[in-house]
Amino acid sequence: MRVLSVSQINFFIKSLIEGDGRMRDIYARGEISNFTDHYRSGHLYFSLKDEKSVLKAVMFSSAARRLRFCPKEGMRVIVRGRVAVYEPGGQYQFYVEEMQPDGVGALSLAFEQLKEKLAAEGLFAEEHKRPIPPFPARIGVITSPTGAAVQDIRNILSRRWPAAEIVFCPVLVQGEDAAAQLTAAVKLMNAQKAADVIIIGRGGGSAEDLVAFNDETLARAVFASKIPVISAVGHETDFTICDFVADLRAPTPSAAAELAVPDREEMRAALAQLTRRLCGSVQAGLDDRRQMLDALASANVLQNPSAWLSPRR
Structure with a gap:
């Protein structure tokens, strides 16, 4: 009779599960329960459950940082990852690499979550809106140097009110660094008192293209701005968090230029x-x-x- 140690049994089970290629890259659907967010480490611990079973899961900080939304208790999600065994504890669990809401896009959910949060804090309230000066001497423009928006703004400002000086701050308007550059530009304009009114925006695009203008840090920078801000992001049907928090929302960059100065x-x-x-x-x-x-x-x-x-x- 051969007697196995606990470690040997756990190791054997681990080799069976992790040696099966079908468990290395799979998708699973379930409802989040027992959700714990370790704020210091950034790891997410939770369970996935359906009507009959529960599966323990973990999402490490390296993967959690890529999330576009905030997972919550009771939320139905689809996850991708692998099943593996935590050998010291003798437990198998799902190691999540990617997660998305089940039934609604991650970007849409992130937008609604942030919108609800900032609205509750009063960042969209009308009493905080600053009036646009009727005869601004300097117009701050924050947008891409290569897009059509900046040329449209320049043409309209020069035609409607050529006496105004344009203070242009070129930034990225999409991509990983775009939100940080937009935020820094708003803060720089305020620190140097560079303008009487700021136009921030870009042309239209998909939800993915407009992600930078749904950034919480940018929203707070616009709210804290001492200089009135006109948000001009996308076309008439596109709304962003920046639109809600700005002092005035324009449907297009061209319309923003018309609102910024008299004719x-x-x-x-x-x-x-x-x-x-x-x-x-x-x-x-x-x-x-x-x-x-x-x-x-x-x-x-x-x-x-x-x-x-x-x-x-």
Whole structure:
């Protein structure tokens, strides 16, 4: 009779499970339960369950950092990873490499989660919105130097209000470094008091293209800005977190440029109208006083002073 140690049994089970290629890269669907987020290490520990069974799972920080949303208790998810044995404890579990919500996209869920969080903190409240100055002398523009947005903004600003100076801060508007560059640009504009109003944005794109404008750090930088911010991200149907937290939302970069400055021709027309009204008011005042003077001059005492003096003499 051969007697095995506990370690030998666990090692044997480990070799059986991990030696099976079918357990190395698989997908699983289930509901998250017993969820624990180790904030210091960044590891996520939880169980996946369905109507009949429970499977322990772990997602290490290296994989968890790539998540676009926040997993929560009771959320249904689809995970990809491998089944392996934790030999010292004699437990097998699912090591998760990727996770996505079951039934809704990760980006959409992340957007809704952040939107709900920031709205609860009051970052979207109207009482925090700063007014856009009516006649800005300097317009800060934060966008890509190679996109069509910057050229559209320049053309419209130069046509509508050429007296304004454009302070351009080129940044990436998509990719891993885009959110950090956008945030730094907003902070730099404020630190140097570089503009009277800031336009931040880009042209339209897919949900993946607009991820940088749904960044929490950028949203907080825009909220903290002392300079009013106009958000111009995408087309009319695209909304981002940056749109909600900004002082004014424009559907396109071109529309943002129109909202940022007055129209020179409209100002000329308004000035001409005011001039005409002023001249008319002055002329009407002069006519009224001329009539008063004529009425006084036609009085008997002025037309025939002796008739008034004789009885009194």
